[in-house]
Amino acid sequence: MDDFTSKSPEKIPFELYSEYEERPFHTCTRCGETLLDYLEGYHVAKIIKNREAVFEYALCFTCHSGMVAEFSSESRQALENFYLENMNPSLGLNGCGLCSMERLKFEDKEYSIGAMCQGKNMIDGFIICSSCMEKTNSLISSKTQGVWEDFINENFPGVPANALPSPGKLGVL
Ligand SMILES: [Zn+2]
Numbered sequence: 008m009d010d011f012t013s014k015s016p017e018k019i020p021f022e023l024y025s026e027y028e029e030r031p032f033h034t035c036t037r038c039g040e041t042l043l044d045y046l047e048g049y050h051v052a053k054i055i056k057n058r059e060a061v062f063e064y065a066l067c068f069t070c071h072s073g074m075v076a077e078f079s080s081e082s083r084q085a086l087e088n089f090y091l092e093n094m095n096p097s098l099g100l101n102g103c104g105l106c107s108m109e110r111l112k113f114e115d116k117e118y119s120i121g122a123m124c125q126g127k128n129m130i131d132g133f134i135i136c137s138s139c140m141e142k143t144n145s146l147i148s149s150k151t152q153g154v155w156e157d158f159i160n161e162n163f164p165g166v167p168a169n170a171l172p173s174p175g176k177l178g179v180l
């Protein structure tokens with residue numbers, strides 16, 4: 008049956024590979040556990056600028072839900088509502104999930120790509136264009152921003168946290 012709304016899993020596409028390792032992410036960026044072992048799945052996120060990944064991570068279910076749980080409830084609610092109201096999940100990796108702009112129109116600039124994976128498959132993936140990234144940024148409280156900066160400082164040593172995208176930009180929820 009071909010149901011447009013319920014996506015069937017597909018193999019993790021090349022653009023969601025770890026550029027650093029040149030293969031699908033193997034371990035969690037935070038705890039180092041093997042991602043394939045997580046039946047609940049794991050999250051992959053990347054920021055692409057001028058067609059190059061400038062930031063990437065994979066988080067196991069435990070680390071991801073642990074981080075989100077530390078965000079302020081206002082931010083969580085605001086982001087959740089925003090995505091619920093604006094997200095067009097049927098676009099997948101073909102265009103901005105928020106404004107529906109075609110991928111061709113922004114792929115030379117900056118965008119973020121996020122996906123939920125399980126084993127060797129991608130369950131769900133989305134792209135957010137740079138102007139929509141700016142919009143989601145305004146939904147983040149300073150507490151949430153702090154949780155995120157701790158995550159960056161602990162896992163990406165040497166990279167100034169303010170040089171990196173905030174959770175709203177990546178669509179971490
Ligand atoms: Zn982990």
Ligand SMILES: [Zn+2]
Pocket residue numbers: 103104105106107108135136137138139
């Ligand atoms: Zn957009």
